[in-house]
Amino acid sequence: MNQPCPQHAHPRRLVQQPLSDLTARLRAQSRKITGPRQAILDVLRSHAIPLTNRQIHHALGKSDCDLATIYRTMHTLLEMGLVRRCDFGDGTARFELSDADDPRHHHHLVCRVCNIVVEIDACLPPQLEADLALRHGFSQIAHHLQFFGVCPRCKEHPDAADPAGLPGRPGPRREP
Amino acid sequence: MNQPCPQHAHPRRLVQQPLSDLTARLRAQSRKITGPRQAILDVLRSHAIPLTNRQIHHALGKSDCDLATIYRTMHTLLEMGLVRRCDFGDGTARFELSDADDPRHHHHLVCRVCNIVVEIDACLPPQLEADLALRHGFSQIAHHLQFFGVCPRCKEHPDAADPAGLPGRPGPRREP
DNA sequence: GATGGATTTGCAAATGGATTGCATCTTCGG
DNA sequence: CCGAAGATGCAATCCATTTGCAAATCCATC
Numbered sequence: 001m002n003q004p005c006p007q008h009a010h011p012r013r014l015v016q017q018p019l020s021d022l023t024a025r026l027r028a029q030s031r032k033i034t035g036p037r038q039a040i041l042d043v044l045r046s047h048a049i050p051l052t053n054r055q056i057h058h059a060l061g062k063s064d065c066d067l068a069t070i071y072r073t074m075h076t077l078l079e080m081g082l083v084r085r086c087d088f089g090d091g092t093a094r095f096e097l098s099d100a101d102d103p104r105h106h107h108h109l110v111c112r113v114c115n116i117v118v119e120i121d122a123c124l125p126p127q128l129e130a131d132l133a134l135r136h137g138f139s140q141i142a143h144h145l146q147f148f149g150v151c152p153r154c155k156e157h158p159d160a161a162d163p164a165g166l167p168g169r170p171g172p173r174r175e176p
Numbered sequence: 177m178n179q180p181c182p183q184h185a186h187p188r189r190l191v192q193q194p195l196s197d198l199t200a201r202l203r204a205q206s207r208k209i210t211g212p213r214q215a216i217l218d219v220l221r222s223h224a225i226p227l228t229n230r231q232i233h234h235a236l237g238k239s240d241c242d243l244a245t246i247y248r249t250m251h252t253l254l255e256m257g258l259v260r261r262c263d264f265g266d267g268t269a270r271f272e273l274s275d276a277d278d279p280r281h282h283h284h285l286v287c288r289v290c291n292i293v294v295e296i297d298a299c300l301p302p303q304l305e306a307d308l309a310l311r312h313g314f315s316q317i318a319h320h321l322q323f324f325g326v327c328p329r330c331k332e333h334p335d336a337a338d339p340a341g342l343p344g345r346p347g348p349r350r351e352p
Numbered sequence: 353g354a355t356g357g358a359t360t361t362g363c364a365a366a367t368g369g370a371t372t373g374c375a376t377c378t379t380c381g382g
Numbered sequence: 383c384c385g386a387a388g389a390t391g392c393a394a395t396c397c398a399t400t401t402g403c404a405a406a407t408c409c410a411t412c
Contacts, residue, residue, distance in 0.1 A: 027409095030358080030359080031359075031360095032358090032359060032360070032407075032408050032409075033408080033409095034359090034360065034361080034407070034408070035407090036360080036361070037360090052398090053398085053399085054397095054398085065361075065362085066361065066362050066363070067398095067399090068361080068362075068363080068364095068399085068400080068401085069360075069361055069362070071398090071399060071400070072360080072361085072400090073360095087263065087265050089263050089320060091267065091369080091370080091397085091398070092397090092398065093398085093399090109308060109312060109314060109317070111314070112316070118312055118314075120308065120312070122304055122307070122308060124300065124321075125301065128298055129323070131298070132285060132296065132298060132323060132325075133325065136285060136294055136296070136325075136327075136328075137327065137328035137331075138285060138287070138294075138323075138325035138326060138327055138328065139325060139326050139328075139331055140288070140325050140326050141285070141323055141324070141325035142323070142324050142325070143321060143322065143323045143324070144265060144320070144321070144322050144323075144324070145300075145319060145320070145321045146319065146320050147305070147308060147314075147317055147318070147319045147320075148317070148318050148319070148320070149308075149309070149312075149314035149315060149316050149317035149318070150314060150315050150316050151312075151313065151314055152312075152313035152314065155313075155315055203380095206387075206388080207388075207389090208378075208379050208380075208387090208388060208389065209379075209380095210378070210379070210388090210389060210390080211378090212389080212390070213389090228369090229369085229370085230368095230369085241390075241391085242390065242391050242392070243369095243370090244370090244371080244372085244390080244391075244392080244393095245389075245390055245391075247369090247370060247371070248371090248372095248389080248390085249389095267368085267369070267398080267399085268368090268369065269369085269370085
């Protein structure tokens with residue numbers, strides 16, 4: 001860790017997680033493979049950035065399932081470790097796939113103006129959490145880290161709106 | 177930065193910010209020095225950890241001012257740079273003093289079980305954000321970083337409840 | 353295949369943080 | 383001391399998220 005992103009634009013990740021894996025995991029907890037759950041996972045698979053529940057709901061379109069179902073499903077998937085939760089500080093949870101085969105730890109760089117999201121792998125020095133554990137007596141230490149800035153495009157055109165085209169977040173945020 | 181906390185228990189910081197400073201800043205923006213604002217700042221001064229608006233409201237007790245006023249005041253203080261906003265991932269904003277004389281950048285280590293908060297100064301390697309800016313073309317990069325773990329006390333007594341004694345957050349959170 | 357029971361879903365209502373409109377009250381420069 | 387700008391209280395509202403409950407769906411088993 002600690003070295004910055006190897007490429008300017010990090011390649012989008014379109015995970016093809018084998019259904020069998022999901023099936024096995026669900027079975028193991030006497031949970032069921034339902035239409036909504038598969039549809040939701042499909043949506044997550046086809047997007048490379050974290051989505052809000054509302055965005056997922058919107059993306060589902062016709063095969064519409066209830067928002068409450070999406071909320072419940074995300075809880076389930078979180079518990080099962082199939083998704084990861086991201087917090088961009090705007091009061092709305094976002095979720096991205098955390099495929100079991102490649103549970104790659106990473107963070108995000110979010111444009112304060114247009115909300116575009118770039119996935120990065122820069123991270124904390126690995127020994128830092130161990131030091132914290134030692135000094136404060138805490139165990140099971142994990143961290144949340146996100147970066148905010150102004151993307152090159154918004155630096156150029158300070159009036160452009162959400163090019164990410166993702167619903168669910170109106171204007172710029174109020175983060176420092 | 178990057179070196180961990182110099183002490184096991186970071187000394188609580190009870191800032192005595194000169195009122196004159198506040199006065200000057202408020203005047204400079206044609207804002208007024210009101211009872212509620214002073215009371216809110218007093219509450220923040222007497223607490224060493226970030227507080228939710230509800231906690232502030234509760235702490236105000238008799239000199240009760242409306243919750244809405246607290247929300248508005250925090251916006252104002254944020255804009256003025258007198259407070260800093262913290263996000264512990266539970267959907268509630270927290271605020272701590274960011275005294276102008278010592279706008280020390282720091283982060284928090286939060287116990288997942290009892291919510292106790294420890295202030296730490298471990299941080300990212302300084303060049304990391306510069307690298308990000310360079311590689312992704314972003315400018316004005318800042319970061320949000322928080323640590324979660326299980327405090328020594330909760331490791332011992334897995335049933336203890338909120339020893340911090342702070343209202344506003346019921347049980348443990350659902351963070352990874 | 354058909355079936356029963358546990359799990360899920362849809363719907364609607366409720367919860368909780370945060371924001372806002374508006375009339376009234378305060379603060380503070382003059 | 384006065385008046386206007388700015389603040390506050392109150393109530394209504396917004397939005398993300400959660401929850402109760404009856405109906406629908408899965409799936410292990412027959």
